[in-house]
Structure formats: C-alpha cells, structure tokens
Amino acid sequence: MAGIYIHIPFCKKRCTYCDFYTEVAPKLIPRLVDSICKEIEIRADYLANNQIDTIYFGGGTPSVLKPEQFSAIFKAIYSTFSVSENAEITFESNPDDLSVQFFESISQLPFNRISIGIQSFDDDDLKRINRRHVGNQAVQAIRNAQHAGFKNISIDLIYGLPYQTIEKWEKQLNMALIMNVQHISSYGLTYEEGTKLWEQREKGEVIPVDDDTMNEMYLLLVKNMKEKGFDAYEISNFAQKDYRSRHNSAYWKQQPYLGLGPSAHSYNLVSRQWNVSSILKYVYAVENKTNFFETENLSISEKFNDYVMVSLRTSEGIDLEYIKTEFGKKFVIECLENSQPFVDSLHLNLTDNRLSLTSKGVLISNQILIELMKV
Ligand code: SF4
Missing domain, CATH: 1.10.10.920 (Arc Repressor Mutant, subunit A)
Structure with a gap:
C-alpha cells in the first residue's frame, strides 16, 4: 500500500504563523496543474507496484483549484497507478471557499474526506493571525460539507493563539465538538523563524502564551476529546471510531508515498526526495525535463x-x-x-x-x- 500527496502551493493571502511553502500567484495555477500531471508520468515507477490506498491534496489551499483542474490530476493518477476501490481521498480547504456552489461543482470528483482549516471560530483570533474567514463562515463551511454528503470531515484547530485564555480555548473546543465532525487535528501555536508572527513577537507586538498555559490547554483538549468519544491516536490527532486519517497513519507506519508539486516530499523506504520549493523553478524544470528534486539515501x-x-x-x-x-x-x-x-x-x-x-x-x-x- 502507498499514498500520494499533491501540494497545491497557493493561498489567497498569508496567515501570520505559516511557514509552509505557498505563494499568492493564482495566474500560475493552470501551468502548475499541467506540470503536476507531467510529474505523475515522469515518476510512474517511484512506488513500484504498490497499490494506492490514499490520495491527499494539501497546501496551500487546494480548494482554489477548479473542478476541471482536479479532474485533470485525477485522470493522470488513475491512468498511471492502481488505486484501490475504497481509497481515502482527501482535500484540504479554507472555510470561505466551501460554498454550496463549490460542493456542487466537485460532486462528480472522487473525494470522500475533507479537511477544513478552521483554526478558531473566534473572529478576533482569526483576524490576529490573518485568516481569510470569520467564525460564522467556519460553521457554515462544516454544515455545507455535511449537506453535500461528506461523512468524513476533519477540522484543524490551533490552541495558544495570542491573547487566548483557557476559557476562550474551551469555548472553541465546545464549538468544535457540537459540529459533529469525525476527526479533529489540533496543534499548539508555534513561532517559526521567518514568519510574520515571529517578527511580531520579536517586536513585542505579540505576547506568546506561556508554557504552563499551553500544557493546560493541551490537557483540556485531550480531556474533552476523550469525553466525547474521540480516540487520541496521535499527539495532535483525534478521531471518532473508524475515522483515523489513513493517509497520515500510513506516514507513521513507514509506508511509501509519492509527493507531487513544489516542495512536496517523497519516501520509498530507501530514500527521501524533496521537490524544489518554487513554483516557477518546478514548472520550468518539469516542462524542460530537467531535475526538480533532491534525493537523500537514508542510513x-x-x-x-x-x-x-x-x-x-x-x-x-x-x-x-x-x-x-x-x-x-x-x-x-x-x-x-x-x-x-x-x-x-x-x-x-x-x-x-x-x-x-x-x-x-x-x-x-x-x-x-x-x-x-x-x-
Ligand atoms: S491558508 Fe494554510 S497554507 Fe495558506 S498561509 Fe494560511 S496556514 Fe499557510
């Protein structure tokens, strides 16, 4: 069994805490989709004859793709690899993209799992970290996904946001838990060098939540999840019965995966590979059949x-x-x-x-x- 990860490195704007490789360059989307399809062809042998059990569109913001762009990538994957019939097929999304019309437009695509970057339902929290959505949109996005028939919904939450108190965090957890989702990923906020948030902290514009409060928030998270029947199957991941993320679990079980797109990583049990972290360099190299990834054989x-x-x-x-x-x-x-x-x-x-x-x-x-x- 193996997995495929597709990195869609576009964001409509940058969140202050994020250090993933993404760009605000929508004009490049069609060229990137073409290149990802070509990369699939180029790397057809990477996973040997392993059957594909999971496909995961991550980002960035995959929900910025048009249905025909997703379709082109699926067509390339299905014609190159053997994908199991009940494969888990996920895409990450931003709440403000998830309108009723959006779900109608992707209804013919094989997605059966959605991961929604909620982070918080609180408007002030969201504004401080420069998220695109507000709390109401987060609630509506989950409802729209449920009405569209998604039965495997994951949401992301961040704790330890600037000015967040234990009480405010508990409110977010309560909100998340009444939304009837199957999976919750929750990470403590980290200050990564090079991000806007890091800069704000250096200038004293943002005061980080102290370590003891972070620990208390984490313990509250675990307690609330367990009380509501979620299985704490990984430090930051909680699932209702039978809803663990198969894609992430495969990483943790050392199964091979192919990462497509700029900055994506791959692993085939022998070596690690990582694609160049630049849309333009990636697209240029794929189009001109030159090398676009580095390889490291693992000791x-x-x-x-x-x-x-x-x-x-x-x-x-x-x-x-x-x-x-x-x-x-x-x-x-x-x-x-x-x-x-x-x-x-x-x-x-x-x-x-x-x-x-x-x-x-x-x-x-x-x-x-x-x-x-x-x-
Ligand atoms: S939407 Fe996601 S990938 Fe894009 S900047 Fe925000 S956190 Fe980073």
Whole structure:
C-alpha cells in the first residue's frame, strides 16, 4: 500500500504563523496543474507496484483549484497507478471557499474526506493571525460539507493563539465538538523563524502564551476529546471510531508515498526526495525535463530516527519487535537503555514490547525524543 500527496502551493493571502511553502500567484495555477500531471508520468515507477490506498491534496489551499483542474490530476493518477476501490481521498480547504456552489461543482470528483482549516471560530483570533474567514463562515463551511454528503470531515484547530485564555480555548473546543465532525487535528501555536508572527513577537507586538498555559490547554483538549468519544491516536490527532486519517497513519507506519508539486516530499523506504520549493523553478524544470528534486539515501540510523520520531507520537508507540526486525537487536538494546529513565519517571509506558507516552510524557515528548534518537 502507498499514498500520494499533491501540494497545491497557493493561498489567497498569508496567515501570520505559516511557514509552509505557498505563494499568492493564482495566474500560475493552470501551468502548475499541467506540470503536476507531467510529474505523475515522469515518476510512474517511484512506488513500484504498490497499490494506492490514499490520495491527499494539501497546501496551500487546494480548494482554489477548479473542478476541471482536479479532474485533470485525477485522470493522470488513475491512468498511471492502481488505486484501490475504497481509497481515502482527501482535500484540504479554507472555510470561505466551501460554498454550496463549490460542493456542487466537485460532486462528480472522487473525494470522500475533507479537511477544513478552521483554526478558531473566534473572529478576533482569526483576524490576529490573518485568516481569510470569520467564525460564522467556519460553521457554515462544516454544515455545507455535511449537506453535500461528506461523512468524513476533519477540522484543524490551533490552541495558544495570542491573547487566548483557557476559557476562550474551551469555548472553541465546545464549538468544535457540537459540529459533529469525525476527526479533529489540533496543534499548539508555534513561532517559526521567518514568519510574520515571529517578527511580531520579536517586536513585542505579540505576547506568546506561556508554557504552563499551553500544557493546560493541551490537557483540556485531550480531556474533552476523550469525553466525547474521540480516540487520541496521535499527539495532535483525534478521531471518532473508524475515522483515523489513513493517509497520515500510513506516514507513521513507514509506508511509501509519492509527493507531487513544489516542495512536496517523497519516501520509498530507501530514500527521501524533496521537490524544489518554487513554483516557477518546478514548472520550468518539469516542462524542460530537467531535475526538480533532491534525493537523500537514508542510513540505517536515519531510518531508525525517522521511525522513532513518528511512532512515539502515536498511541501505539514504538514497536520494539519492529525495531528488532528492521534495524537489529543493537537498536533495541540502546532504545531500551535510553528510555529507562523515562519509564522509571512514568513518562513512558513499556508494555507488550511497545514504548508509548503516558499523559505526563506527552508534555515532554520532544525531550524524550532527543534521548531516544541517540542511537
Ligand atoms: S491558508 Fe494554510 S497554507 Fe495558506 S498561509 Fe494560511 S496556514 Fe499557510
């Protein structure tokens, strides 16, 4: 099984916290779609004969594409790869794109999952981080998706936004939980160098929420999700029964994936590849059949670190049997040695040959990760 990720690097405007590669350049969309279709042809062999189990349009803002542009990409994918009949097919979207007319226009496309970048339902929060939508549009977008027949809806929420209090965060959670969605991804706000938000913090225009409050917000998130029957299957991801993201779960289970479009990453169990982070350079290279990606062959330690980094965040945790089979006994011994202090301090659970974070371990997961990756 394998996945395909398509990066649509267009945004109508930039959110202050975002460090993804995107541009505000809608004129380039038709050329980019053509190039993605050509890239599919060029990289037809990358996933060998693996069947495609998930297709994910991420961004940027895939919902800026026209139905015929999505169709062209689907046509290229289906004529090149074998896609399983019940493949999970997702697109990310911004609430203000999700009108009734939009859903009518994509009704013939094979999407069966939608991920909506809500972030907050609060108008002041949204304005401060320069999101395009307001709270009412977020609610309407979810309703429109439900009326259009989407039965697998994921929403994104951010906690620790500037000036957000615990009470305000709880209000956002309550709002999210009455919307009857199947999946919620929620991340604490981070200040990434080079972003507008970083600059605002440096100038003292924005005061970050302190670490203790961030932890309290996270614990509140987990508590609320569990109370409403969501499975906390990854540190930042919560799903109703049978609604885990198959696409992301495949990344965490070390399955191969092909990333298409500018800045997209690919992994085929042997090497990592990443496409150039520039629409113009990407399009030019694809059109002229020159190289548009870099490749790095992974050493065994790098593969081990990749595995530890993603699996530690999941509720299943690190599988020591898998490490023994894939990397050898030496890696198991060192992993156990490095994890022992955290097992003793009850930050890690060691059961059934698996190491997983306890609820207090989640709060220091980065520190634990650094120790476990020391092999
Ligand atoms: S819409 Fe998404 S990708 Fe675009 S700037 Fe905002 S956070 Fe980044």
